[in-house]
Amino acid sequence: xxxxxxxxxxxxxxxxxxxxxxxxxxxxxxxxxxxxxxxxxxxxxxxxxxxxxxxxxxxxxxxxxxxxxxxxxxxxxxxxxxxxxxxxxxxxxxxxxxxxxxxxxxxxxxxxxxxxxxxxxxxxxxxxxxxxxxxxxxxxxxxxxxxxxxxxxxxxxxxxxxxxxxxxxxxxxxxxxxxxxxxxxxxxxxxxxxx
Amino acid sequence: xxxxxxxxxxxxxxxxxxxxxxxxxxxxxxxxxxxxxxxxxxxxxxxxxxxxxxxxxxxxxxxxxxxxxxxxxxxxxxxxxxxxxxxxxxxxxxxxxxxxxxxxxxxxxxxxxxxxxxxxxxxxxxxxxxxxxxxxxxxxxxxxxxxxxxxxxxxxxxxxxxxxxxxxxxxxxxxxxxxxxxxxxxxxxxxxxxxxxxxxxxxxxxxxxxxxxxxxxxxxxxxxxxxxxxxxxxxxxxxxxxxxxxxxxxxxxxxxxxxxxxxxxxxxxxxxxxxxxxxxxxxxxxxxxxxxxxxxxxxxxxxxxxxxxxxxxxxxxxxxxxxxxxxxxxxxxxxxxxxxxxxxxxxxxxxxxxxxxxxxxxxxxxxxxxxxxxxxxxxxxxxxxxxxxxxxxxxxxxxxxxxxxxxxxxxxxxxxxxxxxxxxxxxxxxxxxxxxxxxxxxxxxxxxxxxxxxxxxxxxxxxxxxxxxxxxxxxxxxxxxxxxxxxxxxxxxxxxxxxxxxxxxxxxxxxxxxxxxxxxxxxxxxxxxxxxxxxxxxxxxxxxxxxxxxxxxxxxxxxxxxxxxx
Amino acid sequence: xxxxxxxxxxxxxxxxxxxxxxxxxxxxxxxxxxxxxxxxxxxxxxxxxxxxxxxxxxxxxxxxxxxxxxxxxxxxxxxxxxxxxxxxxxxxxxxxxxxxxxxxxxxxxxxxxxxxxxxxxxxxxxxxxxxxxxxxxxxxxxxxxxxxxxxxxxxxxxxxxxxxxxxxxxxxxxxxxxxxxxxxxxxxxxxxxxxxxxxxxxxxxxxxxxxx
Numbered sequence: 001x002x003x004x005x006x007x008x009x010x011x012x013x014x015x016x017x018x019x020x021x022x023x024x025x026x027x028x029x030x031x032x033x034x035x036x037x038x039x040x041x042x043x044x045x046x047x048x049x050x051x052x053x054x055x056x057x058x059x060x061x062x063x064x065x066x067x068x069x070x071x072x073x074x075x076x077x078x079x080x081x082x083x084x085x086x087x088x089x090x091x092x093x094x095x096x097x098x099x100x101x102x103x104x105x106x107x108x109x110x111x112x113x114x115x116x117x118x119x120x121x122x123x124x125x126x127x128x129x130x131x132x133x134x135x136x137x138x139x140x141x142x143x144x145x146x147x148x149x150x151x152x153x154x155x156x157x158x159x160x161x162x163x164x165x166x167x168x169x170x171x172x173x174x175x176x177x178x179x180x181x182x183x184x185x186x187x188x189x190x191x192x193x194x195x
Numbered sequence: 196x197x198x199x200x201x202x203x204x205x206x207x208x209x210x211x212x213x214x215x216x217x218x219x220x221x222x223x224x225x226x227x228x229x230x231x232x233x234x235x236x237x238x239x240x241x242x243x244x245x246x247x248x249x250x251x252x253x254x255x256x257x258x259x260x261x262x263x264x265x266x267x268x269x270x271x272x273x274x275x276x277x278x279x280x281x282x283x284x285x286x287x288x289x290x291x292x293x294x295x296x297x298x299x300x301x302x303x304x305x306x307x308x309x310x311x312x313x314x315x316x317x318x319x320x321x322x323x324x325x326x327x328x329x330x331x332x333x334x335x336x337x338x339x340x341x342x343x344x345x346x347x348x349x350x351x352x353x354x355x356x357x358x359x360x361x362x363x364x365x366x367x368x369x370x371x372x373x374x375x376x377x378x379x380x381x382x383x384x385x386x387x388x389x390x391x392x393x394x395x396x397x398x399x400x401x402x403x404x405x406x407x408x409x410x411x412x413x414x415x416x417x418x419x420x421x422x423x424x425x426x427x428x429x430x431x432x433x434x435x436x437x438x439x440x441x442x443x444x445x446x447x448x449x450x451x452x453x454x455x456x457x458x459x460x461x462x463x464x465x466x467x468x469x470x471x472x473x474x475x476x477x478x479x480x481x482x483x484x485x486x487x488x489x490x491x492x493x494x495x496x497x498x499x500x501x502x503x504x505x506x507x508x509x510x511x512x513x514x515x516x517x518x519x520x521x522x523x524x525x526x527x528x529x530x531x532x533x534x535x536x537x538x539x540x541x542x543x544x545x546x547x548x549x550x551x552x553x554x555x556x557x558x559x560x561x562x563x564x565x566x567x568x569x570x571x572x573x574x575x576x577x578x579x580x581x582x583x584x585x586x587x588x589x590x591x592x593x594x595x596x597x598x599x600x601x602x603x604x605x606x607x608x609x610x611x612x613x614x615x616x617x618x619x620x621x622x623x624x625x626x627x628x629x630x631x632x633x634x635x636x637x638x639x640x641x642x643x644x645x646x647x648x649x650x651x652x653x654x655x656x657x658x659x660x661x662x663x664x665x666x667x668x669x670x671x672x673x674x675x676x677x678x679x680x681x682x683x684x685x686x687x688x689x690x691x692x693x694x695x696x697x698x699x700x701x702x703x704x705x706x707x708x709x710x711x712x713x714x715x716x717x718x719x720x721x722x723x724x725x726x727x728x729x730x731x732x733x734x735x736x737x738x739x740x741x742x743x744x745x746x747x748x749x750x751x752x753x754x755x756x757x758x759x760x761x
Numbered sequence: 762x763x764x765x766x767x768x769x770x771x772x773x774x775x776x777x778x779x780x781x782x783x784x785x786x787x788x789x790x791x792x793x794x795x796x797x798x799x800x801x802x803x804x805x806x807x808x809x810x811x812x813x814x815x816x817x818x819x820x821x822x823x824x825x826x827x828x829x830x831x832x833x834x835x836x837x838x839x840x841x842x843x844x845x846x847x848x849x850x851x852x853x854x855x856x857x858x859x860x861x862x863x864x865x866x867x868x869x870x871x872x873x874x875x876x877x878x879x880x881x882x883x884x885x886x887x888x889x890x891x892x893x894x895x896x897x898x899x900x901x902x903x904x905x906x907x908x909x910x911x912x913x914x915x916x917x918x919x920x921x922x923x924x925x926x927x928x929x930x931x932x933x934x935x936x937x938x939x940x941x942x943x944x945x946x947x948x949x950x951x952x953x954x955x956x957x958x959x960x961x962x963x964x965x966x967x968x969x970x971x972x973x
Contacts, residue, residue, distance in 0.1 A: 003828075007789055014782040018958050019766030059833075059840055060802050066832030077780045081768060088766035092957035139764070143952055146239050148232070150593065164213065166243055166263055171589035173244035175235055188956035194949065195236065195600060602949060 002067035006032040006074035021085045024106040036071045039064045086113050094183050147178045149190040198311045201400045215264040216244045219737050222575045224271035225596050226394035226418035230411045246592035249735035257282050271393050272737045277302040293396055295389045301328050315391040323379045386714035387739050389427040394418020409447045409463055416556045420568035426666050429713055437554050441467050463560040472553045474618055475570055478611050482520045487618040489667035493674045494548045498626035512542040574610030577617045580657035620651035625668050634672050636681050639760035645690040655690040658741045661702050669707045697746045715740045724755040774878050787872040788828040793844045796821050843883045854894040861901040866926035873926040910936025
């Protein structure tokens, strides 16, 4: 039945919950587009036949047209939902994406991500006075300047604001400026310890 | 050197610096660390905390962090060795050492620039005088200078003769001095013991700065109680320190004494208690607790049929129905619980258990959360040495540390469950050791070795658990044996540690007598025995009396130990 | 759940949401129909007959997805007539009105409400009854869903959601999220910064799945 491939893409994406990004299905997408091209060409042929009197084909043409629209909708929704997920990544993982995630993106998506990143950066520079305002910071209202964090895995050296470095080693615990570690907490390297 | 003004010489120095905390794996250290963390949090002192379970980890941690920090705080580790020699720090590095291990290494005591000891001064430290152990090298240099200056030959000769006499005199003096020095040091270092709990020292600091909170006070109490549970301090010392803390407790908790000023039930309250020394009884059943507390189990000799009978008689004497005693303490009849402590004490005295009640503290918050200080100690110890989950030691440390925060009740309850398992395992092991006569007199000491394959043996591959087991075992043994000489002997206990590497962990504990000063000579003895036999031992633990040893070397090591102590 | 990812939600009532994944999958559900005239060359496309040229004969029964039914529906020329799936028919409507909470809407749906609303696009004489049935079913089941979602804390909820339709599941999840958020606020954990759920997912997947 027509439209199965495209809806398969949607189904996979829908199954992947929690906003994670499944790999980009280049091949399936190509096949769906191929199917659309075939439907279009068949319709072109049948339209000219219908014009020459075979009105019983009109219904068939209409059927193929429905399939075309259906495929279009599925593919658009697939791409759009992926963009929503990729946009969320900028807020959750920061501006540099882990390799595992990048592997799941198409070249166009990577490019889109970079542009989104740039737009956001430009905007954040333009608000909040001279230095701009990092909107990705303090998504939860901060209660103190410093927070206690615990290292969940060996990360290596990490530079603190005054230029000194500290060693982030598994199970070591640190008391650091909140804004310095928020990103690392989001990335799952540090854990925020409430006292 | 000793820090006499903790606030000026310690806290004010580091308050604008970044500090590395190196914390040993014992409950007192955790509590001290908690207090210090709370202080650092209110003053925004950036710190890094690294758990260390032994000397090896301490050295690695130091090497990894030495370039990033200038100030290091050691909690319950470091005082009893020459830190400068072991760690070779840069000249501007400063070590603050808050450690209850005694004796304190003399170099640490007399180094004025790099080592600052945060130790309570009124502990009887008996540190040898400076002149008795250090001698300025200048004298000799003078000598060599004299030799080189050219003078008249005749005068030179006269000078030479004088010199010879003078030098032989000096040399003799020096030899005498050195002999004396060795003697003094030997006396000083022979016994290992424990001073005031680090948590209390830290609490004192907080108090001096008027930054002490009820939470900190509780941690200080738990730190002290840890020393008592682990039998590290004398009864005298315990009672004295309890007295000190009690003053703080009443200062912090007087608000609840009258109706008008009472706080919400959710607020934390600490109260002085003259409570039963039954382990975890409020979270267990009275029966289980009686069976698994070292004191009652040893006094009633519960490993024998006779002992079980005595327990039944004891319960009957109190008039407590078995059904009530065996169900959860929380669900026992209110009417029974009302005078329970007095009732139990009265019967216990008849059965020869005069000290069933002890002075301690309890913490109370919310309707259902009430804990005795010893409950927390047992829970934290078993979390810290949890053998169930594989993984780095430090993960257990972190869990134990978390369980001390009031916000992490779930972890505390997990710890209580583990503690029950541990106490049960200890009593079962004791029963089987005594019933199968595994405790052997070796002459100068008793010896007991756990075989690989004994149930729960894995639990006892960790130092604190093994020490607890040994202490409880010795208590039970002393009650069970009729041999009077054996009652006065110390105990050496060994348990398999790592089967693949073929190592055993060995711990020596002082004799169990009423007047015991809790001083332990096994640390030095182990060292000497190992040296004289070239045994492959590892002194990794901060307590000198706990060592790791290759299984094949065990017998020659023991032989040397016996001849050394005979 | 990721805090920054908000998927396009399903449409309401008669309108589908063009970009909603939920609505796309909902409109993929099939419904029974009948060919009113003979339809040339459609046999293969609709899954009947084998050759590409086969026609569908008049009066033959069809199973077609909702999106196709909607696309081909023409109130003037009835080429394909659409019938009701049995859950929306009289018999089941009676069951639902008797006690809606015992019905396994997941097995019967799983898009009972969404699909039912879409059926109203076809001029079926029973439309008012269908609409009424959907509404009543929702009303009578909602209380229990809300109740269970607000009270199942730290429990395995799979038994609770097993018989819920997709809309109900979404409501249940929303209730659970609120419950968990409230509990963590009460414990003073709301201010804790947590690792991004996206990151956690990738951490887990890295070892288990090697993607093509």
